[in-house]
Amino acid sequence: MNTTLIFSIVPKLLPAFMLAIVALIGLLLQKKPFGDVIRGTVKTLVGVVILLLSVDILSAVISPIATLFSKIYSVESTVQIADWGAFLGKFGVEIVLVMVLGFFVNLVLARVTKLKYVFLTGHILFWYAFTMVGALADGGKITGVPLIIIGGILLGVFVTVMPALTAPVVKKLIGSDDFIIGHSTNFLSWISALVGKWLGDPSKSMEDIELPKGWEWIKEMVISTSLIMFLLYLVFGFIAGLTWAAEQFTGGTVWLWFLWIIFQGVQFGAGLVMLLTGVRMMLGEIVPAFHGIALKIVPNGVPALDCPMIFPYGTTSLTIGFLIAMIAQLITLVVFGLVGYQFVLVPMVVAAFFDAGPGAILANKTGGRRGVVLAMIVSGIVMVCLQAFGMIFVQNTAAGFVQAFGGNDVGLMSIIFGGISRLLGF
Numbered sequence: 001m002n003t004t005l006i007f008s009i010v011p012k013l014l015p016a017f018m019l020a021i022v023a024l025i026g027l028l029l030q031k032k033p034f035g036d037v038i039r040g041t042v043k044t045l046v047g048v049v050i051l052l053l054s055v056d057i058l059s060a061v062i063s064p065i066a067t068l069f070s071k072i073y074s075v076e077s078t079v080q081i082a083d084w085g086a087f088l089g090k091f092g093v094e095i096v097l098v099m100v101l102g103f104f105v106n107l108v109l110a111r112v113t114k115l116k117y118v119f120l121t122g123h124i125l126f127w128y129a130f131t132m133v134g135a136l137a138d139g140g141k142i143t144g145v146p147l148i149i150i151g152g153i154l155l156g157v158f159v160t161v162m163p164a165l166t167a168p169v170v171k172k173l174i175g176s177d178d179f180i181i182g183h184s185t186n187f188l189s190w191i192s193a194l195v196g197k198w199l200g201d202p203s204k205s206m207e208d209i210e211l212p213k214g215w216e217w218i219k220e221m222v223i224s225t226s227l228i229m230f231l232l233y234l235v236f237g238f239i240a241g242l243t244w245a246a247e248q249f250t251g252g253t254v255w256l257w258f259l260w261i262i263f264q265g266v267q268f269g270a271g272l273v274m275l276l277t278g279v280r281m282m283l284g285e286i287v288p289a290f291h292g293i294a295l296k297i298v299p300n301g302v303p304a305l306d307c308p309m310i311f312p313y314g315t316t317s318l319t320i321g322f323l324i325a326m327i328a329q330l331i332t333l334v335v336f337g338l339v340g341y342q343f344v345l346v347p348m349v350v351a352a353f354f355d356a357g358p359g360a361i362l363a364n365k366t367g368g369r370r371g372v373v374l375a376m377i378v379s380g381i382v383m384v385c386l387q388a389f390g391m392i393f394v395q396n397t398a399a400g401f402v403q404a405f406g407g408n409d410v411g412l413m414s415i416i417f418g419g420i421s422r423l424l425g426f
Contacts, residue, residue, distance in 0.1 A: 016052065018122040019286055020045040022303075026289030029296050040285045047282030050274055051308060052123075055354075057271035061229060061264050062349040064249065068236040069330065069347045071244060081343065081391065081399035084134075091133050091397075098151040099129035105156020110298045117167065118290075119159035119182040119304045127184070127401075129155055131410050134398030135418035142421065154417060162409060163304040165190035166362065173313050173365045178287045182304025184409040185355040189307075191382060192359030192375035193366050199374050200367015206317040207364065222269040225319050230265030232326075237261065272311075279308050307358040314361035318353075321360020321376045325352045328380025329407070336388055343391045343399070348383060348407040355408040356383060386411030393418025 023044040027037040088095070103125060110118050119125060132151045136142045142150065159182065166189045167180045181189065196202075237245040242254050250256040286303065294301035311318055329352060333345050356379040363375035390411030391399040402414050 016045055016048040016122075019048050019120060019282065022120060022293060023286055023289040026292035028292075030289075030292035040289055044282055044285040044289070047278045047280075047285065050278030051282060051306065052278075054271045054274035054278055055308070057274065058268060058353065059350050061268040061271065062353060064264075065232055065236060065347065065349045067248060068233075068240045068245065069333075071240040072236065081403070082396050084398045084400035087134060087397045088130065091137065094137075094148055094151070095126070095129050095133050097148045098133055098155055099125055101148065101152025102129060102132075102155030102159060105153055106159050107298065109156060109160040110301055113160070115160050115164050116298060116301045117160060117163040117180060117182070117304045118294075118298055118301050119163065120286075120290075121182045121304065121306045124183055124306070125155075125159065127405075127410065128159065128413065130401070131394070131398055131413045132158075132417060134394045134401070135414050135416075136421050138394050138397045138418055139421055140396070158413065159304075162186040166193065167302075169193045169362050169366060170310065173310060173362065177302055179283070179303045179305045179309060181307050181310065181358065183307040183354075183358070184351075185307045185358045187386075187409050187412050188355050188379050188382060188407075189359040189362050192356075192363040192371075192379055195375040195378050196363035196365070196367025196371025198367075200363065200369075200371025202366060202368045202371070204368040204370070205364055206320060206360075206369045206372050207314060209316065209369070222273060224316070225272055226265040226269035228265075228319060228323055229268040230261055232323075233261035233264055272315075275308050276312055279311065283309060307354060310358055310361050314364050317360045317364040317372050318357045321363070321372050321379075322353045322357045324373060324376035325356035325360070325380040325383070328377045329383055330380075332381045332384040336384060341388060343388065343403065345384060345388055346403060348387060348405065351383060351405060351407040352380070356380065383407030383411075386415070390414035390418075393422065 020041055024037065024041045027040050032040070103119070106117075106119050110116050129151070132155050133147065136147055136151050136154075163180050163182050163186060166186050170180045171177050237257065242257060243252075246252050246254045246257040250260050283305075286305070290301070290303045326347070326349065330347060333347060336345050356376060359379055360372050360376055363371040367375070384407060386408065387402060387406045390402040390406045391414070394402055394414045398414070402411055406414065
């Protein structure tokens with residue numbers, strides 16, 4: 001099986017075509033005119049593509065920060081972990097079948113239980129299935145049909161239950177039940193919302209920060225996010241060493257490094273604008289279309305969609321929360337390194353933005369500014385713990401993936417299902 005093909009194409013095709021098909025079926029069930037069906041389907045597809053392209057841009061901008069941190073603080077692993085890319089190639093068929101079965105189990109549960117959440121974030125569903133197979137297969141005793149059946153059922157339960165954690169506060173945030181969040185952020189966002197509720201003050205919103213007139217431009221999302229990203233690169237670059245940073249990213253030319261980090265900041269702001277455009281386009285089509293499916297297949301069903309859907313409801317919280325979570329995460333990484341943890345732990349910059357960031361928006365809703373700050377400190381610590389302990393239970397299969405992207409529901413899945421598998425002797 002072509003590992004590269006699976007890795008590069010399947011996670012990108014799934015969300016686009018999955019949501020486009022949902023829109024198509026929903027519009028057909030509502031007996032909409034042919035022109036409306038075509039328009040709604042195509043606009044949904046285009047919106048998802050814009051969303052995915054913008055996520056790629058944002059990820060490409062923030063990923064090199066992990067490289068800089070690795071130079072600043074490095075530690076040798078005492079334990080060898082398996083190549084997760086090779087695992088993906090070996091178990092590609094099982095992963096896809098677990099994903100499909102899991103989605104059908106989700107539909108059944110959404111129809112017959114009070115949890116009416118239909119998980120429609122295709123690429124997250126794929127990586128959930130990958131992690132589930134990795135957790136169950138790590139001991140080497142669950143294979144073949146049992147692996148597919150057990151993994152599919154557990155995955156279906158997981159993607160039904162996890163969105164329910166954040167559903168109440170998401171509904172409060174957007175003022176309706178048009179959608180909830182179906183993303184690997186759910187556990188972190190749930191914790192963040194609770195921290196905000198218990199320790200924060202919702203009367204003082206992060207979105208209402210007052211600045212002197214000469215500094216009001218900072219509240220512009222594009223400017224603030226671009227500036228923060230530039231400053232992160234600037235500080236980390238100086239700490240890592242300008243000569244080394246230039247060799248890594250600009251062919252050894254130091255002055256070009258400064259131009260490059262300016263461009264990185266601007267590119268991040270542009271990517272965020274693209275992302276919000278895709279969100280609005282997709283949301284305008286998928287929600288009305290989904291109602292047609294809900295009426296026929298899952299009465300009162302609610303679509304669980306990608307986390308950027310809530311970004312427009314708290315861009316300031318997202319930006320500041322990301323920065324605080326990163327700082328808390330880096331400090332926690334140093335602590336794990338100092339105590340001699342057996343695995344190499346790396347900064348999860350992408351997860352800090354797309355998994356901790358949404359939690360900042362929900363924490364602001366439940367606990368205002370203080371809620372955001374405290375929730376992001378907690379999130380930064382929890383992210384590293386999920387990464388560190390999740391790797392233990394998928395050491396022979398997906399540990400490399402958890403190492404890079406596991407400070408979220410993926411790490412939680414590894415701990416829960418890998419732990420259950422080991423307790424049962426699998």
